[in-house]
Amino acid sequence: MTERTLVLVKPDGVERGLIGAIIARIETKGYTVERLELLRATPEQLAAHYAEHEGKPFYPPLVEFMSEGPLVALVASGHGVIQGFRSLAGTTDPTTAAPGTIRGDLGRDWGLNVQKNLVHGSDSEESAAREIAIWFPEG
Ligand code: RTP
Ligand code: MG
Numbered sequence: 406m407t408e409r410t411l412v413l414v415k416p417d418g419v420e421r422g423l424i425g426a427i428i429a430r431i432e433t434k435g436y437t438v439e440r441l442e443l444l445r446a447t448p449e450q451l452a453a454h455y456a457e458h459e460g461k462p463f464y465p466p467l468v469e470f471m472s473e474g475p476l477v478a479l480v481a482s483g484h485g486v487i488q489g490f491r492s493l494a495g496t497t498d499p500t501t502a503a504p505g506t507i508r509g510d511l512g513r514d515w516g517l518n519v520q521k522n523l524v525h526g527s528d529s530e531e532s533a534a535r536e537i538a539i540w541f542p543e544g
Contacts, residue, residue, distance in 0.1 A: 407482050407483060407484065408482065408483065408484060408485065408486050408487055408530070408533075409439065409480050409481070409482045409486065409533055409537065410480070410481055410482075410486045410487045410490050410526055410527045410533045411478065411479075411480060411525075411526070411527045411532075411533055411536035411537045411539075411540060412431065412478075412479050412480075412481055412490060412524060412525065412526050412527075413476055413477065413478055413479075413524060413525035413540075414427050414428075414476060414477035414479075414523065414524060415470070415471065415476055415521070415522070415523055415524060415525060416470065416471060416472075416473050416474035416475065416476050417470075417512075417521040417522075417523055418476075418477075418511075418523040418524060419443070419474060419475050419476055419477060420474055421511075423511055423523065424443075424477055426511065427507055427511075427523065427524060428441075428479070430493055430507055431479075431481050431490065431493070434489065434493060435483060436481045436482065436483040436486050436489065436490070437481065437482045437483060438479055438480070438481055439479075439480045439481065439482050440478075440479060440480040440541055441477065441478075441479040441480075442477070442478050442479070442540075442541075443475050443476075443477050444475060444476065444477075444478060444540075445472075445474075445475050445476075446471055446472060446476060448468075448472070450539055450540065451468050451471050451472065452468075453539045454536060454539050454540075455467060455468065455471075463518070463519055463520075466517070466518050466519040467519050469519075470517075470519045470521060478540035478541070480537055480541065487526070487527055487528070487529065487530065487533055490526040490527075491526050491528060492506075493506060493507055493526075494506060494507050494508055494522075494523075494524050494525075494526050495507060495508035495509045496508070497520060497522060498514075498520055498522070499511075499512030499513055499514065499520065499521075499522045499523070500513060500514045502522075507523055507524055508522050508523055508524070511523055
């Protein structure tokens with residue numbers, strides 16, 4: 406069965422005009438974009454999406470950052486896309502994310518108390534199913 410993952414181009418990526426560059430990396434890797442929407446996250450969506458991080462010091466600034474402008478939610482598909490997109494995205498901190506990755510090539514430290522790191526990708530099949538339902542509730 407073809408795997409699906411939930412990708413977010415976070416508000417920093419939209420603001421910097423990197424939607425196209427990020428989607429191009431997904432497509433040139435060979436994955437298929439199945440759903441795509443530019444939207445403003447609701448507090449309910451962010452609380453559900455980041456439930457695992459509630460209570461951590463970076464949670465309040467993270468939710469604030471994710472609310473500050475529109476983001477792109479998309480579903481990408483292909484064999485191995487969950488791990489494949491995480492690999493394309495690079496590690497969480499853009500300062501040290503490997504060159505060649507989205508975060509490593511396009512991101513950096515902006516001196517803020519949250520890591521503005523351009524993208525999110527689901528980290529497991531369970532997360533992907535849960536997160537796709539949050540951002541594409543109509544199915
Ligand atoms: P994501 O969930 O967004 O794909 O990123 P991730 O798995 O690499 O990182 P995770 O640990 O799940 O953290 C979620 C997001 O929170 C922000 N963060 N900031 N110490 C910090 O400043 C800090 N730690 C995490 C990042 O935006 C991270 O992507
Ligand atoms: Mg994560």
